[in-house]
Amino acid sequence: MxxxxxxxxxxxxxxxxxxxxxxxxxxxxxxxxxxxxxxxxxxxxxxxxxxxxxxxxxxxxxxxxxxxxxxxxxxxxxxxxxxxxxxxxxxxxxxxxxxxxxxGPAPDHLSLMGDKVQAKDAAIRFGIPVVPGSEGEVKDEVDAKRWAKKIGYPILIKAAAGGGGKGMRVANDESEISQAWSMARSEAMKSFGNDAVYMEKYLSHPRHIEIQILADNHGNVVHLGERDCSLQRRHQKLVEEAPSPALNSKQRAEIGEIASAAMRKMGYRSVGTIEFLFQDGEFYFIEMNTRLQVEHPVTEMITGIDLVREQIRVASGAPLGMTQADISFNGHAIECRINAENPETFAPSPGRVTEFHAPGGLGVRVDSALYGGYRVPPHYDSLIAKLIVHGRSRNECMMRLRRALEEMVINGIHTSIPVHRRIIGAPDFLNGSYDIRWLEKFVAEQQA
Missing domain, CATH: 3.40.50.20 (Rossmann fold)
Incomplete structure (x- = not known):
């Protein structure tokens, strides 16, 4: 060690x-x-x-x-x-x-999954279901129109080296291809120094489901279930939960085994997350994150497994201390990402934290580096805390989350806590009937 x-x-x-x-x-x-x-x-x-x-x-x-x-x-x-x-x-x-x-993973696996086009090709080779799309990079507008006709509108043009929603444009018909293609390439070059783009079918009402993988150097791979990350604004996740309200146990087991089998074929090592769009009972590969995820605590809460500890153990050469049969899922967990942002405009709000009080009690966890007097710098990501709550059921978890949000105090700067309080009181969230476009509409309605 x-x-x-x-x-x-x-x-x-x-x-x-x-x-x-x-x-x-x-x-x-x-x-x-x-x-x-x-x-x-x-x-x-x-x-x-x-x-x-x-x-x-x-x-x-x-x-x-x-x-x-x-x-x-x-x-x-x-x-x-x-x-x-x-x-x-x-x-x-x-x-x-x-x-x-x-x-973390081997450099060649980081390289493979860091390129969206190569990652999709690898997913196909390893038996992971993918969104119908172009075979590699789309070279020009003529090529783009040819692929769009084959895939079927609406289509999504995406940066090959992208992430975080940058370098993505939707075209609903052929008249929109030219502008969408040029804008996606331009933004991809500006954001990633690479203007390569590819195309895939645009799904109208999917959920964002990701599968947590843990693998060692000895060929052992397990999955730790899924997380539902559909509550996003401008492709940035705001609330995550596990398990997903949209999946049943059969779907969970099937996609988990597909993901695990793919990682065995790849010879993958370390923690990793395979992300999918899920619509009408079907899973479609988006990308693989070859690192720890921000939302990893919800998986830890329902499995009792410390992912960082396992990541370190695996890197040291130790074998996994568990098999798939050893893993069970207990209760429900929800994470709220608390950002230093104005809750109305979402503008960054750096500055000095004059008061910080973390909620507590059974099933409540706060991952944060804040303290009273700390100055949030303006140079980095606005995430300042994660509130993670666990309950025996989704309903108990939501009630506990409401209480924890009421207790949480961060003064001196604006935060997204008011946004989270509104979200968890919305009927669509309470009954679990939301998709990746729901939060954008909800925020717009709140601001109207």
Missing amino acids: FEKILIANRGEIALRIHRACREMGIRTVAVHSVADADAMHVRLADESVCIGPAPSRESYLNMPAIISAATITGADAIHPGIGFLSENARFAAMVEEHGFTFI
Whole structure:
């Protein structure tokens, strides 16, 4: 097992990783930008190293600085956390080349699943159902119109190297192809430095379902059920729950086994999440996230399995300590992502937190690096806390969540807590009848 792990991230996820390491008896190294010098994980880690100024490109994306920090502190391994360099194949390879263990998948798997076109081709090879679409990159407008006619309208044009909803445009008929194709390419180049796009069928009312995978270096793979991540605004998840209200036990077992079998064929190692669109009883592959997910706590709550701990164990070479038969799903869990945003305009709201009170009680968990007096910097993602609630049933879970949101206090800045209170009181959420477009409509109606 590792003796010292460098955590190449910030915020609540860095603290989450530190906690897992501490419980495993592993020492930690926190790297941080100048803006994060007073961050909670920096205060708690055994050692800390400043790796650059506030901008991410000069600190948390600065590969040489992170490698240097690992070298001077004598770390055994580097945990990339979520975002930043967590799915960067070049960084993973650099980590291994310098004699450290990358706590994540092999670089070639990061590279494969980091390209949407290659990932879809791999999914087909491994027996994962996919959305009907183009065979690889769409080269020009003529090619785009040919594929659209074959796929059938409406179609979705997507950035091959994309994510977070960037580089995506819908065309409802041939007259909209030209503009959608050029806009998707332009945004893809601006956001990812790669203007390659591909096309697929546009689904009108799908849910976003993802399957959590855990695999070791010895060919063992298990799935830990699904998460429903359909409550999204501008392709950014706001509320997640497990299990999904839309699936039955048969569907859950079938898609879980398909995902597990695919990862065995790939020879995958580490945690991973295979994301699907689910509509009219059918699953369609979207992408695979080759890292820990923001919403991983809901899976931990219903399975009792510490995903970060297992991720570290697997990276050290240990086999999984469980089989699929050992995994059971107990009760229901919901996560609310609390962002430092104006609840009406959704504009970022950085600044000093004058008061912070986390709710507690049975079945309530808060993952956050906030504390009274902490200054939320304007340079990074607006996520500042995750409120995760567990109950024996979905109804009990929702009642507990309502109570926890009433107790939660974050003063000094605006947060999304009022939005969450409105969402969980909506009839469509209460009865579980929502899809990936529901939240956009709900927010628009609230603002009208």
